[in-house]
Amino acid sequence: MLTCAFAGQKKVLAAYEEAVKCGYSGARAGRLHTPHGVFDTPMFMPVGTQATVKAVSPRELKEMGAQIILSNTYHLYLRPGTELVAEAGGLHRFMDWDGGILTDSGGFQVFSLGPLRKITEEGAAFRSHIDGSTQFLSPEIAIKAQMNLGADIIMAFDECIPYPAEYQYAKLSTERTTRWAERSQKAHTRSGQALFAIVQGGMYQDLRRVSANDLVSLDFPGYGIGGLSVGEPKPVMYEMLEQTVPLLPENKPRYLMGVGTPDCLVEAVRYGIDMFDCVFPTRVARNGTAMTKSGRLVVKNAAYAKDFLPIDENCGCYACQNFSRAYIRHLLKADEIFGLRLTTIHNLYFLLDFTKKMRQAILEDRFLSFREEFLAQYCK
Numbered sequence: 379m380l381t382c383a384f385a386g387q388k389k390v391l392a393a394y395e396e397a398v399k400c401g402y403s404g405a406r407a408g409r410l411h412t413p414h415g416v417f418d419t420p421m422f423m424p425v426g427t428q429a430t431v432k433a434v435s436p437r438e439l440k441e442m443g444a445q446i447i448l449s450n451t452y453h454l455y456l457r458p459g460t461e462l463v464a465e466a467g468g469l470h471r472f473m474d475w476d477g478g479i480l481t482d483s484g485g486f487q488v489f490s491l492g493p494l495r496k497i498t499e500e501g502a503a504f505r506s507h508i509d510g511s512t513q514f515l516s517p518e519i520a521i522k523a524q525m526n527l528g529a530d531i532i533m534a535f536d537e538c539i540p541y542p543a544e545y546q547y548a549k550l551s552t553e554r555t556t557r558w559a560e561r562s563q564k565a566h567t568r569s570g571q572a573l574f575a576i577v578q579g580g581m582y583q584d585l586r587r588v589s590a591n592d593l594v595s596l597d598f599p600g601y602g603i604g605g606l607s608v609g610e611p612k613p614v615m616y617e618m619l620e621q622t623v624p625l626l627p628e629n630k631p632r633y634l635m636g637v638g639t640p641d642c643l644v645e646a647v648r649y650g651i652d653m654f655d656c657v658f659p660t661r662v663a664r665n666g667t668a669m670t671k672s673g674r675l676v677v678k679n680a681a682y683a684k685d686f687l688p689i690d691e692n693c694g695c696y697a698c699q700n701f702s703r704a705y706i707r708h709l710l711k712a713d714e715i716f717g718l719r720l721t722t723i724h725n726l727y728f729l730l731d732f733t734k735k736m737r738q739a740i741l742e743d744r745f746l747s748f749r750e751e752f753l754a755q756y757c758k
């Protein structure tokens with residue numbers, strides 16, 4: 379059993395108390411220390427882009443077992459502004475969430491949401507997707523914004539390299555992201571807040587290794603793995619994980635950004651990933667799709683008009699304990715907001731419960747058989 383005590387390093391609160399290795403896989407069950415609590419990993423972080431996890435309340439999030447939620451600096455910087463959130467007492471107070479919060483730095487949204495962007499050594503100029511105004515983010519601005527928001531874990535400002543990308547572009551961008559990580563580190567002066575770096579490298583094994591080694595030598599308390607889940611085939615994502623994760627310190631958290639579905643989670647946990655976030659469960663819920671251990675169930679389909687069973691008879695969520703597929707389908711067809719709330723509650727509960735089940739399997743040293751059984755019945 380491998381346990382890693384976390385040496386008291388500067389500005390570190392995302393301490394990794396214990397990582398338990400299981401089998402020949404890199405799967406591990408750990409505990410993450412933050413100012414807002416000690417949390418179990420593997421963990422899924424519901425996405426609350428604009429300081430709310432769409433359609434559910436903080437109380438419901440707590441009831442379903444959410445530990446850390448994610449918010450986006452890009453969005454909150456544009457609206458309502460991070461100084462306003464700081465004046466409100468910070469993001470926890472503003473949204474009445476006393477669990478953990480992680481903020482993404484904007485390094486993805488700038489490149490995916492902001493049209494007409496221009497990247498220089500200094501940072502990224504872009505047009506706001508809200509009002510078209512010209513905006514600019516740099517490592518220093520992104521870190522200041524995240525210190526204003528007051529999340530427990532913040533992310534370095536990076537460039538999420540598009541897919542596909544030429545080797546030379548990926549190389550230069552990755553080197554710049556490492557320089558930006560160093561600038562992020564220097565700009566980060568808020569104690570009681572952990573700054574994670576983000577590994578890039580595109581889909582190139584050698585660039586992934588260089589990025590990981592360079593960032594590890596800068597000594598961060600945790601590491602995001604970025605530039606994945608950007609349209610690449612899943613086997614390529616797993617190959618990049620295989621190249622990257624072993625180079626990251628065993629006693630520090632690894633966070634795979636933007637991932638999302640249980641088949642990807644169970645594979646990534648096998649490679650040693652601890653933390654996940656994705657808009658998928660909440661976004662597809664609003665389109666009337668429920669996540670189950672056998673795959674997706676489109677509750678809105680006519681087939682469920684007279685189906686008086688719950689979405690999943692073995693699910694402990696509020697939706698499955700009290701309502702039928704027929705009722706939820708009726709609400710969705712009638713554009714009733716409660717319908718979206720029920721599918722969202724179910725999907726988040728499903729993923730949160732799935733990570734709990736993975737943790738239990740790791741602790742009982744049966745993760746590999748758990749993975750086999752799950753993948754055998756799950757249709758992607």
Ligand SMILES: Nc1nc2cc3nc(NCCc4ccc(C(=O)O)cc4)[nH]c3cc2c(=O)[nH]1
Pocket residue numbers: 482483484485486487533536537538539576603604605606607608635636637638656657658659661662
């Ligand atoms: N700072 C930073 N943040 C990131 C966020 C990401 N999110 C993803 N993927 C999300 C993909 C994604 C997008 C939308 C939906 C849906 O609507 O269902 C699902 C998945 N990849 C990502 C990469 C990065 C990155 O390198 N750097």
Ligand SMILES: [Zn+2]
Pocket residue numbers: 689690693694695696697698699723724725727
């Ligand atoms: Zn359910």
